[in-house]
Amino acid sequence: MRLGFSTREATRALRRNAAPSFAALATILLTMLVIGVFIPIVQATTGAANDVRKRVLVDVYLTRDAKQSDVARVRAQLLETSNVKRVEFVSKQEAYQQQRQKDPEAFALLGANPLPDTFRVTPENPDDVLKIASALAPEAAGGGTTPIDRSIDEVRTRRDDTTKILQVTRFVKLMAGTLAALLIAASVFLIANTIRLSLYARRREVEVMKLVGATDWFIRWPFVIEGIIVGALGTLLAILLLAVGKIAIIDPLASDFSLISAPETMSFGVLIAVMMVAGIAISAVGSGLSLRRFLRV
């Protein structure tokens, strides 16, 4: 009964205030469209950045005379080191073969295999790379480093590459995050403002309702339902446009550009659900909250 009444009131208000309702609808449509385009872009960017960060490794070169037992001992030590996620052993033969494939002529000239046994240590977190390196080869008193095991010849982090990668990806992620936050804040303000404008036009109406003895929620429910309807319609239109864009533009290109088909992008279905919930929730809560100012009579 109450729900029926509120719904009827809401649809009546939408019909009678077509222009402001349309403005609110358009606002939600546009912001949802922008958010719908932007969320996958942010995700693809951070996904690509994370991919690059995964390539940050610590190389542990063993001495050339390291025996099978030495290899096992060093492996155990590496696994015990904190922040280490994975240890991968590359024997000299494997390394030789890999390198020879890349540059057969040079290795043909060499004759013997000059490469040592190597451990590739993947850190838990790319930012901890330098910590692992200094744990494996603490700095000696007179400068230079001393490895923790006599079989380790050298610990290398490709320091320059690493810091560069870390800095660039950190910057990219930060930018994407900041842009996303700004965009969402802007959308919320825009929607709140539109709602407030259309409510402001009807503040007299609210005043009269209060004078007749309507309770706050009796007045508020129709507005909230109106917000739900506008939010749902606006988001639905935005999703339709996005779907058209996805089918017409993105899908044909997806095979050519790895960024678009980045593995960590959320699926279209989830995106739709998130947008729908956000659109409805923002406009419904926005209507209910904005009304508070006018209810203080």
Place this chain on the structure above:
Amino acid sequence: MKTGNPRLSRRAAAEHAPAAAARAAAVPHRATPASPSVIEFRGVEKRYDVGAIGLDQATFSIGRGEWAFLVGSTGSGKSTIMRLLIKELEPTAGSIHVAGRDLSEITHKRVPFYRRNIGVVFQDFKLLPNRTVHDNVAYALQVTGGTRKEIRAKVPDILRLTGLSTKLHNYPDQLSGGEQQRVAIARAFVNHPPLLLADEPTGNLDPETSIGIMQLLYRINRAGTTVLVATHDNSMVDKMRRRVIELSQGRIVRDEATGLYVRDESTREFAVRMRDGLPETSPTVEHS
């Protein structure tokens, strides 16, 4: 009747003594002196934040079924009293009782339920512009949880009483000022509240239309509803010969019945008397 005297003497102390005494003696009788008061102001004071005084030590009471005018120039405190009565404002000091209930004890949450017992009519009508005449009146019933059946029964009734049966489906902006005010009165009265407040109900209307509105309010009053009308239409007040409470700068400076009360006057007689003296007397359109 003697019961009115303590109130009178207390009030008389607040004004210029000799004149008040003379006037108090001149008051022949009150409309319903013995009935319990519907409105009771005791030393009510209202100061606005900016320091302006809205109401200063106002003490008066209005009995059940009584008709009273609040008069005074703009800013004298008429509207302050109205807004205090619907609990839109809180008094700075003093107490207000309506139908025996202390308004300060009504919590913010209960205010809407309190307001349903009071009909309010304003100078600017305050109708909902998006609703037809019928829906405007029906809204007052819907607010209280009135069913469709109730609405179907009561709304046409009250609209017939106010002479709006033919305008059921018009929107407020399609009506004349007088008709809009009738809608407002219909909405105020559809719940049959025991108290009706009218703040300048004829402020925007011509004399002939004003009489029609007053006639309508009079009819409601005769049905037993207490009516309090704020106005600065002196000729109307003089003709009505009802109790008058005059305010000046927030103080009550006069509280008396002007002239003789005509107690059992039919609405038609009332209308004839009110029209008497108007430049051109048109035949009464309405029937009581």
